[in-house]
Amino acid sequence: MGGVRESGEHNTALEAVILEAGCSHAALARRVNELGRCQGVVSRYDKASVTRWLQGMTPRNRAPEFIAAALGEWLGRPVTPVDFGFPAQPQRPVAARALIYREDVGETLHTLAELGSTDVSRRTLLGTVPFVATALMEPQRQWLLWLVEEEQTPRLAAVAGGGLAARVRAMIDMFDEMDNKYGGGGVRASIIHYLSTQLTPMLQQRSQSPHQRRLLFTSAAKLAAMAGWCSYDSADYGLAQRYMIQGLRLCAEGGxxxxxxxxxxxxxxxxxxxxxxxxxxxxxxxxxxxxxxxxxxxxxxxxxxxxxxxxxxxxxxxxxxxxxxxxxxxxxxxxxxxxxxxxxxxxDHHYLEAEAAQVHRDLGEATQAERLATASVKANGDRRRRQAISRSVLATALLQQDRLDEAVGTASQALDLLGDVHSERSVQALRDFRTRLAPLRMEPMVRDFERKARPLLGTAA
CATH class of the missing domain: 1.20.58 (Methane Monooxygenase Hydroxylase; Chain G, domain 1)
Known part of the structure; x- marks a missing residue:
């Protein structure tokens, strides 16, 4: 959970923001714990913790980021730890700029090039890059405005072409194949390096025909989205959000x-x-x-x-x-x-089966979840990431039906699949299952599973 630093002064700024948000101290602590757990950070804050923050104590590590995210949800606007009296966190300006969907696509290209080069070559300079849920409102608003203003007849965008555009598409296909086989963590750096040092400079030069530029902007948008997914698979959630937002803006330029x-x-x-x-x-x-x-x-x-x-x-x-x-x-x-x-x-329909299985799992509809997750496991024998996720969902569906032996065995199979696949999405699915095992932790097979899973999933809350 991390310790705290005491300033000795009552935090009136935090008090004012909590009052404006209209949340109780217990609700704030609960939400901070939930947001941390979603990102693999274990904390056990309670209303007494909030009282200590108000008395001048600053929680360490990523807690200020999660407090800001929780308060931002209630307020309906982004806030930062500085807004409620916590010290400024070291962060390069590009991390803030990359949350913005800019009208000037030249600024977008500049931001993406700087973000990518810093990410790959000088990662430590970025510091903690938080996921900011409230920063998602403006990009979707800007995209919808573009959609309304677009005067072209609805049609599939052109994605074919020869020359440079074809070579870029071949690179995208290669990265996609590696991602599917080994997970996003293993190919992330290569995608970002190619996007920020090869493709983005091409677009900044303006030396291509309008048609080629549209194709290249679309390809750059696809690569930025892939960088986002790969960052997600590496548990870099804040970076995933930023790459996807910038990719959305490039996508508008490509139409x-x-x-x-x-x-x-x-x-x-x-x-x-x-x-x-x-x-x-x-x-x-x-x-x-x-x-x-x-x-x-x-x-x-x-x-x-x-x-x-x-x-x-x-x-x-x-x-x-x-x-x-x-x-x-x-x-x-x-x-x-x-x-x-x-x-x-x-x-295809196998994709929908996998997603529907997770929907039924979250709704507690175990029979439907089991049927769909089983079908997904059978259909995705050569896709280890999807296999691992669907087996984790299946394990939860079995657990919801009190079939503990089958559930733990299925989850162990999912764990084995992740030996050479770098996928935080798969890890998240297994963490969800492990959380649901909590009431049964005294069972010997549950303790054995926890010991086996700890190196990959971390310590359970």
Whole structure:
């Protein structure tokens, strides 16, 4: 949990922000613990901890970041630890700029180049880069404004082409294959290096034809989104958010609505997984509005699935079920991957099964979750990350049915799959299962699983 530093003065700024937010001390402590747990940080703060903060104590490590995130949720706007009297955290200005969706695409390119080069070459200079849920509102608003103002006839964006654009696409395909096999952590640095030192400088030079520039902007947006997913897989959640936001802006420059919807799906997934499902639903809805005009049923399917994930995390069974029905209906209208944008050809009914399994798990509908997770496990034999996630979901569904032996055995299989796959998403799914094991920790098989899982999952809360 980390200690505290005492200033000796009552923190009137924090007192004022808590009063404005209208939250109790116990509720604030609870939310700080929840946000930390979502990012692999164990803390046990309570209302007495908040009282100590008000008396002048500053919690160490990442706690000020989580306090800011929690208060920002209640206030409906971003706040920083400095806003409520905590010392400024060391952070390069680019980390703040990368949260902004800028109208000037030249500034976006500059920000992305600096963020990438600092990330790869001088990572320690970035310091802690927090995930800021309230910073997601403005990018989706700006994207929707662009969507309304766009005068082109709805169509799939052009993603084919020869020359330089074709070479960049070949690099994207190579990175994508490595990501699927080994997880995002193993390929993250290569993607970011290529994006920030090769592709971004090409776009800054303005030496290509308008058509080539559109294709290159779209490719840069795809790589930025991939950098975001890979950062997610490396537990760099704040960086994941920043790469995806910058990718969304590049996507507008390329005019690719399908890819824009998929980036919004990624941001929705990130927000819901990190304890902000209301933002997750909002982002998914913005993506649905985008996909409806993009001519991509598969892309629309994924966005409805993300909305279902958010609703399920909020405990809203009616809306979650309705979103799953819409996802299934969108899938049924697709004419197959050959008629879809390359950005969504990986999506199919197996993808929807896996996402639906997590929805039913979160709603406590164990029988449905078991059936869908089992199907996903069988369908994804060559995709270790998806295998691990689906086995973790299956383990939880079995546990929800009081089938402890099967649940622990299935979770152990998921753990074995992660030996050479760097995927925080898979780790998160296993942590979720382990948290649900807490009431049974005195069982010998549970203790054995905890010992086996500790090197990968860390110490249980």
């Amino acid at each position: 690719d609505r399908v890819l824009g919807g998929q980036i919004l799906a990624g941001l929705s997934h990130l927000a819901t997984s990190l304890g902000s499902p209301s933002e997750g639903v909002s982002l998914a809805r913005a993506g649905v509005a985008t996909a409806k005009t993009a001519g991509s049923p598969l892309g629309l399917m994924r966005l409805h699935a993300m909305a279902a994930r958010g609703h399920a995390a909020l405990g809203d069974s009616r809306r979650a079920t309705a979103s799953l029905r819409l996802a299934s209906a969108a899938l049924d209208t697709s004419n197959g991957p050959d008629e879809e944008s390359p950005w969504v050809r990986f999506l």
